[in-house]
Amino acid sequence: MLYIRELMSSSKPAKAKTQANLSQYSQTKRQQIVDGAIRVFLKYGYADTSMNRVAEESGVIKQTIYSHFSDKEGLFRAIIETLTLEHFRNEFGDNLSFEESPDVVLRRIGTVFMQRKDDPSYIALMRTVIGESARFPELARLYVNTVIGPAKQALSAYFAAQKQLQISEPEATARIYCGSIVSYIMTQEVLHGNEIIPFDSERFLNTLIAMVLGQKK
Amino acid sequence: MLYIRELMSSSKPAKAKTQANLSQYSQTKRQQIVDGAIRVFLKYGYADTSMNRVAEESGVIKQTIYSHFSDKEGLFRAIIETLTLEHFRNEFGDNLSFEESPDVVLRRIGTVFMQRKDDPSYIALMRTVIGESARFPELARLYVNTVIGPAKQALSAYFAAQKQLQISEPEATARIYCGSIVSYIMTQEVLHGNEIIPFDSERFLNTLIAMVLGQKK
DNA sequence: TAATTATCATACCGTTCGGTATGATTGTCA
DNA sequence: TGACAATCATACCGAACGGTATGATAATTA
Structure with missing residues (x-):
């Protein structure tokens, strides 16, 4: 037994x-x-x-x-680990093509990212990982290591490789790009800001992409 | 009694x-x-x-x-309301001068914002409001209404007023500016990403400011 | 000072919790 | 089919929970 x-x-x-x-x-x-x-x-x-x-x-x-x-703790840890690893599989699947033009790539990964706002289980996982990050700091770190870290790293490498963009701080730029979208989802969906301060997600994305592509060195 | x-x-x-x-x-x-x-x-x-x-x-x-x-619920609500209102008082005190040059203003409010990462009670409040946003959605909405909304609105109005910046989407830009910083704090402090994926906060701010100021129309 | 009111100390109520014990029942597989 | 492992049903344990009762004590106010 x-x-x-x-x-x-x-x-x-x-x-x-x-x-x-x-x-x-x-x-x-x-x-x-x-x-x-x-x-x-x-x-x-x-x-x-x-x-x-x-x-x-x-x-x-x-x-x-x-x-x-x-x-109970063991079960909870197993559940969060499972979900975290699943999210890792999906995060930046094969969307980071180095051959297409940056605006196409940025829009695609931005759109994919943004779609998560309509996935209740994604919202719930964000809420749970953050909400339990005091009691289960190791699960928060797992999330950082497994989901945030690789995503940031991949996008950062992409920015660094696209010389014509003249991005002098690829990692910071990657953080801004992902962080803005995460924050948008956090405010609008997790914190129920949808009906209080609505803002169209595509319009948000357009501005963000223009900002990244148009930045000066 | x-x-x-x-x-x-x-x-x-x-x-x-x-x-x-x-x-x-x-x-x-x-x-x-x-x-x-x-x-x-x-x-x-x-x-x-x-x-x-x-x-x-x-x-x-x-x-x-x-x-x-x-x-218990009444006590909890009173506590979160109190803290939320306190945060509102401090958020954008008098830092939004329309006379100084934008880079100075942006740096000052960015720095003030970023300082919150070292305030344990701010971290704990973020964690709590988000963590309880399923059980207490009205408290999450209060936070949006009281803290996020006004901050976003003020910065948005500032961007709209600074014509020389040629910001065509002031609200989206304000959301990106604040959201990036919030996300930085979320990853590094709330989720304990500090030692896993460290990144200097000033360097982050510099990139963000340059991006906002340097964006093309 | 006398009366009122709030806080204290302590014990209690019913309920739910995480986790276990026991023994019957069901599925697996040689 | 028979032996064994896993799940089932049910009942139980001690502890902790939110919340209340009672009566003594301390602070306020008239």
């Missing part, structure tokens, strides 16, 4: 105790738990999520959760 | 029941509660703050809290 949780910690591919996987029956249950926990944790935050509610939402009994995860 | 809480709701100046204020003795206790509650709520968030802990931190008995505030 205990060795399951060893296999699952940080979702390593299993260590071949008897066979490869405790396939299907158990894995399915684990996925149910993860799916349900994602919904509940992202909706209510860590402190206000009860394990009873997770069990209910997952369609699983509480003991089953504790046979897959050590405790 | 009940009329105290009426007087205090939203800190209106009292309705002259017998006299003006229940001066000192009671007011002092209320301030103790608010001060203690600020520390506790900002540190642990709403759900993980217990009224016992607030009482302990405030040096006051639990019943005293409930004679000044209706319940």
Whole structure:
């Protein structure tokens, strides 16, 4: 009953105790738990999520959760790690072409980025990671390392490579570009500023792109 | 025992029941509660703050809290409202001079803004308002209305007035300017990115200012 | 000073929490 | 099919929660 949780910690591919996987029956249950926990944790935050509610939402009994995860913290960490890694996969897929003209590239990655504002799970993840960044600083750092860092790095390298743009501070420029969009989403969606101080997202993007492309050395 | 809480709701100046204020003795206790509650709520968030802990931190008995505030939610709302209004007072004090040259003005407000990254209570307030923005959307909207809105509006008006800058989108530009700095603080301080992806704040500001001043029409 | 009012100390209420125990039931696989 | 592992149902544990009751003490005000 205990060795399951060893296999699952940080979702390593299993260590071949008897066979490869405790396939299907158990894995399915684990996925149910993860799916349900994602919904509940992202909706209510860590402190206000009860394990009873997770069990209910997952369609699983509480003991089953504790046979897959050590405790509430372990489950929460696993959930946030999973979501963070998923976001990494999607962030700057293959949008950073060095051959197309910069305005096309900047607009495409800006648009893709901006689309996240309509994804409730993205909004909820931002809120949760930030909201729990005092209690779970290591999860915040994971997010920085996995999502923000690589995105910033990739865009920074792009700016540095596009000599005709004459960008003397590629990293700062990359931070400004991404940060502006993040802040826009934060204000309009996370903080519900939508109806209070509305502003068209395309118009915002246009200004931002013009600013980056038009800056003097 | 009940009329105290009426007087205090939203800190209106009292309705002259017998006299003006229940001066000192009671007011002092209320301030103790608010001060203690600020520390506790900002540190642990709403759900993980217990009224016992607030009482302990405030040096006051639990019943005293409930004679000044209706319940835990009422206390939390009062605390966040207080802090939000305080931030409004300080945000763009008198830094938006229309007579000095734009680079001086932009640098000054940028520097003042950026200094907030070293203020733990500012960091904690950001974290709390965002973290609780699902449970307390009206507090998030209050923050937008009171802090973000006016700041954005003032800077936007400034950009519109400085014709020589040829800024065709003053509001978007104001959002980019403030949003970049907020995002910088968010990444570096709130999410503990300081040691992971360090970047000098002055260098960041220099790039941002140059970008805004140097943008083409 | 006398009466009023707020705070104190302490104990309590019902509920929910994270986590566990027990034993029956179901799925997996040799 | 039989043996074993995992999930189920249910009940329970001690602790902590938000909030209240009671009665004594200290501060305010008339």
